[in-house]
Amino acid sequence: MLGLxxxxxxxxxxxxxxxxxxxxxxxxxxxxxxxxxxxxSKQARALMGVVPQIxxxxxxxxxxxxxxxxxxxxxxxxxxxxQAVERALGIAQLIDRRDSKVTELSGGMKRRLLIAxxxxxxPELVLxxxxxxGLDPQVRQExxxxxxxxxxxxxxxxxxTHYIEEAERLxxxxxxxxxxxxxxxxxxxDLRVQHVGExxxxxxxPPERLAxxxxxxxxxxxxxxxxxxxxAVLRSESAPGDVLAAMGDGVHRPATLEDVFVxxxxxxxx
Amino acid sequence: MSAPTQTSRTTRRYEWATFEGVxxxxxxxxxxxxxxxxxxxxxxxxxxxxAFGLGVGTLVSQVDGISYVEFVGTGSVATAVLFAxxxxxxxxxxxxxxFQRTYDALLAAPVSVDELALAEATWIAAKAGFYGSFPLxxxxxxxxTPTWGMLLVPIVGFVTGLGFAFFGMWVGxxxxxxxxxxxxxxxxLTPLFLVAGTFFPISNLPxxxxxxAQFNPLYHCVELVRAACFGWDLPADLYNFAFLVGFALIMxxxxxxxxxxxxxx
Numbered sequence: 001m002l003g004l005x006x007x008x009x010x011x012x013x014x015x016x017x018x019x020x021x022x023x024x025x026x027x028x029x030x031x032x033x034x035x036x037x038x039x040x041s042k043q044a045r046a047l048m049g050v051v052p053q054i055x056x057x058x059x060x061x062x063x064x065x066x067x068x069x070x071x072x073x074x075x076x077x078x079x080x081x082x083q084a085v086e087r088a089l090g091i092a093q094l095i096d097r098r099d100s101k102v103t104e105l106s107g108g109m110k111r112r113l114l115i116a117x118x119x120x121x122x123p124e125l126v127l128x129x130x131x132x133x134g135l136d137p138q139v140r141q142e143x144x145x146x147x148x149x150x151x152x153x154x155x156x157x158x159x160x161t162h163y164i165e166e167a168e169r170l171x172x173x174x175x176x177x178x179x180x181x182x183x184x185x186x187x188x189x190d191l192r193v194q195h196v197g198e199x200x201x202x203x204x205x206p207p208e209r210l211a212x213x214x215x216x217x218x219x220x221x222x223x224x225x226x227x228x229x230x231x232a233v234l235r236s237e238s239a240p241g242d243v244l245a246a247m248g249d250g251v252h253r254p255a256t257l258e259d260v261f262v263x264x265x266x267x268x269x270x
Numbered sequence: 271m272s273a274p275t276q277t278s279r280t281t282r283r284y285e286w287a288t289f290e291g292v293x294x295x296x297x298x299x300x301x302x303x304x305x306x307x308x309x310x311x312x313x314x315x316x317x318x319x320x321a322f323g324l325g326v327g328t329l330v331s332q333v334d335g336i337s338y339v340e341f342v343g344t345g346s347v348a349t350a351v352l353f354a355x356x357x358x359x360x361x362x363x364x365x366x367x368x369f370q371r372t373y374d375a376l377l378a379a380p381v382s383v384d385e386l387a388l389a390e391a392t393w394i395a396a397k398a399g400f401y402g403s404f405p406l407x408x409x410x411x412x413x414x415t416p417t418w419g420m421l422l423v424p425i426v427g428f429v430t431g432l433g434f435a436f437f438g439m440w441v442g443x444x445x446x447x448x449x450x451x452x453x454x455x456x457x458x459l460t461p462l463f464l465v466a467g468t469f470f471p472i473s474n475l476p477x478x479x480x481x482x483a484q485f486n487p488l489y490h491c492v493e494l495v496r497a498a499c500f501g502w503d504l505p506a507d508l509y510n511f512a513f514l515v516g517f518a519l520i521m522x523x524x525x526x527x528x529x530x531x532x533x534x535x
Contacts, residue, residue: 020378023535042281042380050378056371060299072291073379117375 001151003171004160005261011180012160013053016129019158020045033124046075049118053129053160055110057102063113064089064098067120074121084120091146092116108139115146119155126150128159132166144169164258174257178265188257196223196259197235201250204230213247225262234259284388288381292389300397307401311354315346315405319412322469333471336500343409344499345468347423348430348491351402352463355431358394359438360451363529367443373533383530391435391522398431399424406499419498426498429514430491436521443528467492487517 004012017023019032021041030037035044058066067088071081089095092112097105105113111131118126131147132140147170150157161167167174168188176184176191184191192198203213210231217224220243223234234255236244244250300307323339333341366372376386403423410416441454465472465479466488472480483489490510497507 017535021534022374022377040281042285042382045378046380048378050375052374052378054371054374056375058295058372058375059370061295065295065298069291069295070379072294073287073376073381075287075380 001157001159001170001172003167003174004158004177005162005164005167005171005174005257006160006177007162010162010177012162012177013129014180015177016050016052016127016158016160019127020048020050046121047124049121049123049126051115051118051126051128051131053133055114057110057113057117059102062099062101063092063094063105066102066113067117070117071120074123076121084122088116088120091119107135108142111135111139111143112146115143119150124156126155126157128157130160130162132161132163140166164256164261168257176261176264183264184260191257191260192255195263196255197237198255199237199252200232200234200255200259201236201239201244201247201252202227202230202232203247203250205248209248216243216247223263225259232259234263283382284385285380288385289389289392291381292386293393296390296393307397311350311401311404312408314353315343315350315408318346318349318405318469319343319408323412326469336496337413339412340409340414340499341471342469343405343412343414344495345466345492346405346409347402347427347495348466348488349463349468350405351398351427351430351491352434352459352488354398354401355394355434356438356441356459358397359391359435359440360442360454361438361448362390362394363439363442364445364448364451367532368448373529377533383533384526387436387439387522387526387529391432391439391525394435394438395428395432398435399426399428402427402431406495414499417499419502422498423495426491426494426511426514429511429518430487433487433514433518433521436518436525440521440525440528443525443532462486462488465489487514490514 004015006012014023018025018030019037021037021044024038032044033047035041035047037044058069061069064085067085068081071084071088076084086095089098092109092115094100094105094109094113094116097109102110102113115128115131118128128147132143135143144166147157147159151170151172159166159170172187174186174188174191175182184195186194203210210226213231213233214224214226217233220239222236222239222243225232225234233239233244233247233250236250236252319339319342323342327338327342330338332338373386377383403420406414406420406423441451445451445454465475465483466486467483468488472483472489475483490513493510494507494514497503497510
């Protein structure tokens with residue numbers, strides 16, 4: 001599972017649309033599973049499953065009919081279609097809602113159905129575009145376990161997200177995106193170790209104090225970043241004890257991908 | 271990642287899966303709404319026949335050698351075909367493109383814009399050909415005599431409907447707000463069905479409009495329907511048919527191009 005992590009406008013959805021041939025690149029070429037997207041996009045799309053960020057379920061159809069339509073479009077052989085639909089209903093946990101109209105589903109159910117629709121033909125590669133955007137934390141947890149299940153089964157997944165926690169929990173490999181390009185890539189752990197170390201120490205206080213700490217960190221060769229009301233000194237585990245002590249009382253916390261992201265791009269997520 | 275096999279590389283421009291998927295979907299909706307569609311398809315020509323046929327018919331007994339009721343009854347086929355094709359083309363395309371975004375979902379699957387447009391337009395055209403023939407059946411009860419030639423009317427309706435379905439899809443792909451459909455309805459569609467020889471013969475029109483009517487696909491549709499009912503004039507009718515085929519081909523090209531511009535960026 002590769003996670004594309006970046007703020008809105010970084011080019012995550014555009015990347016996804018280019019992989020399905022729905023947005024044409026201005027330069028360069030794209031190969032998906034051995035197919036050139038420019039000339040063989042239909043073959044490439046047949047092997048992919050796409051879960052879009054926006055809900056584009058067919059509101060005129062029921063849950064089961066939505067899945068059946070895509071089983072047909074993805075060329076699931078006639079004899080296997082019903083079985084494929086049942087399997088997808090199971091993934092979406094909507095077996096008892098099969099005859100419901102899409103408009104009667106909750107936000108979480110719709111998202112589960114969107115994911116199942118992208119999996120109905122057991123694709124080799126799944127594109128998940130912001131799979132949990134705009135959902136309650138509780139629903140997000142449910143979806144995470146669903147997505148994690150995919151990874152366990154060995155499906156290749158490309159997921160875009162602007163939620164740090166999502167990338168951290170689900171992605172084996174993270175590509176940090178900013179303004180259309182990848183600025184860093186690696187496992188969440190490697191990215192942390194490489195760019196921000198194990199630990200960050202946060203200091204709170206009036207602006208003058210935060211400015212003084214930033215200055216002290218800078219002269220000691222430590223990176224720091226503002227996090228709203230506080231300042232975080234990164235890689236504090238390797239800071240000389242006296243430098244840290246001079247900064248006063250701080251709160252230690254493990255380094256996060258967000259530290260990596262802000263350090264590399266100077267941008268803030270959300 | 272496995273290398274693609276040789277068989278999976280070959281692909282045709284138009285593949286069955288899209289047509290099966292789109293037609294299945296439309297058939298599912300049709301099964302839900304067939305009763306209301308059928309009732310309105312029967313009621314509408316009855317209204318025309320009463321309003322024009324029995325109203326104007328008291329002033330005009332015959333037009334071009336046929337009773338006015340039969341004149342309006344056969345002319346209403348074109349109106350029915352137009353309504354059953356241009357409107358679904360326009361609204362379905364706009365709604366699926368902008369509100370439901372289902373076109374985006376379909377094009378992420380192995381579906382091309384060409385396949386999608388042809389699958390949707392042929393379904394609309396088939397419905398237009400079928401329901402477009404209802405005015406004839408209604409007019410039987412007002413004295414129209416059935417002929418074998420009338421069996422060709424659904425085909426005329428299909429070809430006309432295909433052109434107007436693509437016309438509607440072109441509009442639905444081009445407009446920016448759904449309100450703009452009212453311009454199309456009042457500025458384009460209403461004149462088209464009034465100046466088609468539906469309710470009065472175009473020979474009554476000023477010469478300029480008579481020439482304009484020659485470029486109106488609905489006029490050629492009306493001519494063919496009347497020929498099927500009252501007798502063929504072969505060279506002229508082949509021309510009428512060729513005109514409708516040409517109209518459908520041009521609109522097909524225009525609609526697909528507009529949809530591709532809008533759906534693939």
